[in-house]
Amino acid sequence: MSQAQAAIPPQPRAKQLRACLLCSIIQTPADFRKHGCPNCEELMQMKGYPDRIQACTTTHFDGVIGVIDPEQSWVARWQRTSKYVRGMYAVRVKGRIPEDVEAELESRGIKYRPRDQSEQD
Template structure:
């Protein structure tokens, strides 16, 4: 099956992969809700594939509100539903992509309210 057809099929099924970071320097950020890792510019251009309700691509200040450059470790997940590591990290229902192992900052109260309104789970980081 051609790659375009596979990608269309994945999008239809809801498992299209997230963008892979275009660089691995200081411009990397992690989503505070789902821990997806991309560059600042990628979040600004296309938002978060797991958290489209944050609308980061429409309001660029949301990129700073909903992401952080402070995170620990990186894991690439190709098939979250079958990966024991993804299940252990509680990212088994998210799209394939690059994720951090942990963030240390919580979402703001306003962003938590958006999660509540959208009826999506938010698990705050554990206190260190």
């Protein structure tokens, strides 16, 4: 249980909460700037780059999941976030990651699954 944990946004109502387009984690923009995305910083490289944050995260998401035990949770598994850190995730995120990230994923042989539930498999 002593796994990594994302910053939990203090104000759930805050309008500016953003969700990562790749892993759907929800954080405040300040946390994204300070720490980047706790799951996919390696790819997104948002830390310290507000423009990048704008491009890789969105406020347009629907549904909030508090993932407390990602390993055990079926919800996290269904959302494909069970390998990610604990934290708040969005059920659905609108938008696609920037093309460069998509290309990077492709080069690593990782299939990109948009989180807008437009594709079901």
